[in-house]
Amino acid sequence: MLFLKLKHTTETLITDCKAGSRKAQELLYKQFAGKMLAVCMRYAVDKMEAEDMLQNGFVRVFQKIDDYRGDGSFEGWVRRIMVHSSIEYYRKHHKMMQVEIDETTPGQSVNAAAVANLDAKDLMALIQKLSPGYRMVFNLYAIEGYSHKEIGEIMGISEGASKSQLSRARAILKEQVIKMEGRNYEYAG
Amino acid sequence: MSMQDKEMDELFRAKLDNLEIQPSDKVWKGIVVELDGAKRKRSLVPVIRIAAGITVFIAVGLFFMLKGNKLTDQMVNYTRLKQQPIRLSAKAKDTDDNETAESIIASKQSAQQIAAEAVKQQQTNQSQTTGQVITKSDINNNQGRSNKLAIANNSKHHTVKTVQPSAIEEKEIIQERSLPMEQQKLAALPEKEIKLTQAVVPDEPLNAVKPAIPAEDDFKTVNKVASVSLPATKPAKAPVKKHGIRTFGDLINVVVAKVDKRQDKVIHFSDSDDDEESNITGINLGFVKVKKEEK
Numbered sequence: 001m002l003f004l005k006l007k008h009t010t011e012t013l014i015t016d017c018k019a020g021s022r023k024a025q026e027l028l029y030k031q032f033a034g035k036m037l038a039v040c041m042r043y044a045v046d047k048m049e050a051e052d053m054l055q056n057g058f059v060r061v062f063q064k065i066d067d068y069r070g071d072g073s074f075e076g077w078v079r080r081i082m083v084h085s086s087i088e089y090y091r092k093h094h095k096m097m098q099v100e101i102d103e104t105t106p107g108q109s110v111n112a113a114a115v116a117n118l119d120a121k122d123l124m125a126l127i128q129k130l131s132p133g134y135r136m137v138f139n140l141y142a143i144e145g146y147s148h149k150e151i152g153e154i155m156g157i158s159e160g161a162s163k164s165q166l167s168r169a170r171a172i173l174k175e176q177v178i179k180m181e182g183r184n185y186e187y188a189g
Numbered sequence: 190m191s192m193q194d195k196e197m198d199e200l201f202r203a204k205l206d207n208l209e210i211q212p213s214d215k216v217w218k219g220i221v222v223e224l225d226g227a228k229r230k231r232s233l234v235p236v237i238r239i240a241a242g243i244t245v246f247i248a249v250g251l252f253f254m255l256k257g258n259k260l261t262d263q264m265v266n267y268t269r270l271k272q273q274p275i276r277l278s279a280k281a282k283d284t285d286d287n288e289t290a291e292s293i294i295a296s297k298q299s300a301q302q303i304a305a306e307a308v309k310q311q312q313t314n315q316s317q318t319t320g321q322v323i324t325k326s327d328i329n330n331n332q333g334r335s336n337k338l339a340i341a342n343n344s345k346h347h348t349v350k351t352v353q354p355s356a357i358e359e360k361e362i363i364q365e366r367s368l369p370m371e372q373q374k375l376a377a378l379p380e381k382e383i384k385l386t387q388a389v390v391p392d393e394p395l396n397a398v399k400p401a402i403p404a405e406d407d408f409k410t411v412n413k414v415a416s417v418s419l420p421a422t423k424p425a426k427a428p429v430k431k432h433g434i435r436t437f438g439d440l441i442n443v444v445v446a447k448v449d450k451r452q453d454k455v456i457h458f459s460d461s462d463d464d465e466e467s468n469i470t471g472i473n474l475g476f477v478k479v480k481k482e483e484k
Contacts, residue, residue, distance in 0.1 A: 022221070029217055034209035041210060051212050055219045062224055120204040127201070142198035143205065170194055173201075 010074055017065050025062050032075065033058075036082045042127050042139050043086035057085035083144060087154055090136055118180060126176045134169035141166050250472055254479065257459075257468035438468070453480060 010031070016024030037047075037054050044050035061081050068077050127135055136155060140146040141162070146154070148162040155162070434440050438458025445454045457471035457480075471480040 025220075025224075026217065029220065033212050033216070037210045037212045038205065038208040041208075042205060047210070050210075051216050054212055055216050055223070058216075058220045059223045059227070062220070063227065118204070120208045123201055123204050124208065127205075143202045167194075170197065174197070177197075 011070075014065065014068065014070075014074060017062060029058055032078050035075070036078060038124075039079055039082045040086055041124055042143065043083075043090065043135065045128055045132075049089070053082065053086045053089045056089065057082040060085060083140075086139075087136070090132060090155075118177065122180060126173055126180075129176070130169055130172060134165055134172065137162055137165040138169040138173070142170075250469075253469040254472070257470070257481070453478060 010028075013024045013028045013031070017028055033054065036057065037050055040050040040053040040057065041047065044053060057078075061078055064081070068074065127138065130138065133155070137151055140151045140154065141148065148159045148166070151157075151162040152159045157165075434443060436458075441456065442454070442458050445456055449455050451473065453471055453473040455473050456469060457473075459468045459470045468481075472478070473480075
């Protein structure tokens with residue numbers, strides 16, 4: 001594996017992919033699949049859904065690889081495509097089931113250390129439990145850094161709706177973290 | 190220690206950023222299938238589209254061409270039929286200037302028939318009587334005679350119609366009545382008679398008759414009135430070259446003319462106003478050029 005990585009740098013793989021080499025495509029896929037599936041997982045309910053997003057994303061990566069001119073990191077470029085693939089998937093499958101309003105108890109505070117103690121997979125599970133709308137807004141705003149205006153355009157909702165959905169998503173996440181934190185204390189104690 | 194929203198976002202981002210989850214093998218297989226499928230689709234679709242486009246164009250073109258052929262054949266027949274009476278009327282005009290544009294074609298035809306019959310009768314009469322008198326009867330002679338007689342008969346018939354014998358006509362009628370005299374003449378001067386017939390052709394005497402008609406008799410006007418309905422067929426042909434968008438074909442022509450500046454347009458419909466339907470009279474695809482001559 002190490003030998004392969006040395007032999008095939010990302011640049012040469014990209015060049016070979018542009019030439020249409022299936023082998024290069026496979027190597028490039030293997031290089032980024034793990035990370036990109038993690039990205040897709042945040043937008044999906046489960047791994048199966050995330051793999052669908054990943055597949056669509058990589059197909060587009062290889063179809064549009066000629067458009068990558070080498071400005072910026074290739075990983076960032078692939079990641080953006082994955083996010084778009086996820087958004088498209090959301091549009092196709094979750095458009096109809098919009099916001100489910102969960103009654104949360106706002107104003108609860110969460111210990112930062114508690115979040116820090118949580119495993120990445122636990123956080124992922126928390127996000128996946130959110131309803132699709134909340135999950136999308138939280139991902140785009142909190143992790144990808146989109147503005148509410150952009151999110152409104154992507155999801156076909158108003159800026160205000162994006163803001164309110166974000167605050168609800170955060171409230172739910174906090175609540176879940178507190179619950180987990182309590183459990184952790186129990187385990188610790 | 191309470192956590193601000195931003196802090197929480199940051200924690201989530203940091204923790205999730207380095208996460209890696211290995212996908213199952215089916216993902217790569219799915220990607221390969223999709224890439225192959227897309228390649229095949231992409232390469233074939235435009236070719237099929239172009240082929241289909243060309244096929245449709247040729248099919249439509251042929252359809253209209255064949256249809257157009259049939260219609261133009263019909264049109265040609267129709268115009269031939271139309272031209273016949275016009276030619277007849279033109280003849281009648283030559284021989285008979287009294288008849289103006291309003292003259293009834295049918296009556297002319299019958300007039301000529303009557304005239305022809307009269308000529309025959311006279312010829313038979315002549316052959317009966319001139320058997321003794323005319324010794325040298327060559328073809329020229331006969332022709333010249335019949336010519337003159339025909340003219341005489343035309344004018345005679347005219348007199349029947351107008352019920353107004355002019356001086357010249359009267360003379361001719363007298364000539365007809367006194368056949369032996371004419372026969373003598375004909376027999377005596379066969380060569381001159383040919384010249385005479387030529388001299389008669391300009392219809393000068395008939396012109397002279399012209400002013401007399403409206404002034405003297407009411408029957409002529411009745412005749413005119415009766416014939417008023419017909420001229421509609423003739424003037425209808427006159428404004429043929431007036432161009433307006435009347436048919437769908439005209440509309441296409443105008444649009445094509447805007448786009449295609451060549452002499453032979455990519456497609457051209459007939460622009461005659463006679464027929465209700467438009468026919469394709471020209472197609473120019475660059476390498477294939479078809480053009481029907483318009484009549």
